[in-house]
Amino acid sequence: MTQIQHYLDKISQRHQSGKATEHSYRGDLQNLLESLLPDIAITNEPSRISCGAPDYILSRHDLDIGWIEAKDIGKALNSKDYKEQFDRYRAALDNLIITDYLQFDFYRSGEKVASIHLARLDDKKIHALPEHFAQFIDLIKDFATYSGQTINTASQLSKMMAGKARLLANVIENALNSDEENAANSSLKDQLHAFKSVLLHEITPAEFADIYAQTIAYGMFAARLHDDTPNSFSRQKAAEKIPLSNPFLRKLFQYIAGFDLDDRIVWIVDALAAIFRAVNTQKVMQNHTYRVSTKTAKENRSPIASAIGESKKAEAFLLQITHDPIIHFYETFLAEYDPKLRKSRGVWYTPEPVVNFIVRAVDELLKTDFNLSQGLADTSKTTIEVDTPVLKGRGKTRTTTIEKRPKEVHQVQILDPATGTGTFLAAVVKHIYANEFETMQGAWSSYVEEHLIPRLNGFEILMASYAMAHLKMDLLLTETGYIPKKQPRFNIYLTNSLEKEHPDTGTLFTFARWLSDEANEANYIKRDTPVMVVMGNPPYSVSSSNKNDWIQDLISDYKKNLNEKNIQPLSDDYIKFIRYGSHFIEKNGAGILAYISNNSFIDGVIHRQMRKHLLDTFDSIYILDLHGSNKKKETAPDGSKDENVFDIMQGVSINIFVKTNSNPIASNRSPIASAIDESKKAK
Incomplete structure (x- = not known):
């Protein structure tokens, strides 16, 4: 008890001097805590505090167990001036004390569990409350024994x-x-x-x-x-x-x-x-493992399956998955971490039925329009020429030159340029496994390393999404029974898709060569990989932050000869990603671009050059307008409310663009087009 009285005497003296600030009392509180908690290390580090750390960190055996934030005497702890900082601490620190040196508020997992006053301030004088001393000692010792809660969900x-x-x-x-x-x-x-x-x-x-x-x-x-x-x-x-x-x-x-x-x-x-x-x-992770199956759940039938008619074949391809832990984990994280970041980057989870339909459609088109009998599972290869460093000369005259050298790569290269948590790439894996390897488990692992991982490519700009995409692929392949032999990396890279490839500058930062390796691998895909399939859900953001000259030059094709004053909507990220995907298919000479995206380009007046460019570029175009726009006030054919597959105001569509360099009125017509015609949804 005498330690507390001594502490109050000290801070009272400093307070009475009229020169004290909140920093003046820090040493006194640290001395009190050290006397009451001799087995606990109390850290008060100014350099950390100036960057946002609480004033005190309590540690046991080098493990942090509690945090204390102290404010000046005389200003209420519930002041609005403190709210933002305190909210941040309460959300992040599960064992926290907030104090003004006289009042101590104890928080567990963001909730106040106790509050006690060691003294009160009257007429600018500090008056001790000794009847609270014993309870304070009990509370502070309990605070120091906190070991954390078990996290089960x-x-x-x-x-x-x-x-x-x-x-x-x-x-x-x-x-x-x-x-x-x-x-x-x-x-x-x-x-x-x-x-x-x-x-x-x-x-x-x-x-x-x-x-x-x-x-x-x-x-x-x-x-x-x-x-x-x-x-x-x-x-x-x-x-x-x-x-x-x-x-x-x-x-x-x-x-x-x-x-x-x-x-x-x-x-x-x-x-x-x-x-x-x-x-x-x-x-x-309970009930969050992947289950890949070709069985159809009648009572939970995909609305996309209905949209393409009562086709038993389409229904048989419907992949059922119990739950995707990565998507829902990431959604919860982002909602808590920074909802504005989600909006600014256009981050929206794509419903599984939509993803599965796009994957199945691409698979069918590869088989019917490109004569690739295995579709997405295709293992055929092609030879390309790539820039290759070549050493020439000897000794001091030895130099490195860049020469074109042949390289054999897989033909059906797949790219999701806005990978997010890897939903589309994972769906490709599930589709191939369920349709080709579920009864051929012994061949699966070698196929994954030799013919699957080398063909799956993804770009992502958000670190959390990037990390979760890698984790998703790891969990999914493990669930399918894949046993790694060479432990190859997944070709999902942290990069801005809408930036042009850059030369290697990694030699300037030898301490971080791996940064350069990541950039170079992404640059290789952008520059050399013959991408045949581009698929995904590109971000929607009218106020695009992607304004570099390269992508601006690409989308200028969509702005030619337009007289309207406001063509800003043509700079929406989703339009840039459509042009970006088209660029890859044009460069390859043939392929498929399959997105779910904002549907404003379908009938927008200022989008007419965009539509013309797409018609000039591709041989076949399939549009499934899913409607869902709050602005158009449309209703469903049965008179019910027009709803969106996303929780957004803008209508969306599934868009499949096919470039074969063949007669667009070929007799071997895609079954996807036939199904759409039969359902009378195509426009």
């Missing part, structure tokens, strides 16, 4: 991850701003410059902070799912457990969360690791 885990990741991003951005203001050198600044020069050329400090935070959060998530000793889980251990199939995330994590981690963010990264020590992975 995906929703619970994703929300806790989001809270800590949001706080981490805030801390990183503050640290970068501080370095910039003080002209200070730091590993954070070096990493930002490397990302900007090598990988994402228009990245801002705030966007880099997002990538950094999401890398750590999802790197730990992937590592924890592959760790069977959770009690010893840490950021150092996580770096070893990230799957080899994602070398970029593995190396990036090892670099940014390793032994040289910036001291200003160590505390929150370790707090994130503590979450994963408390995760019961079996319960979190």
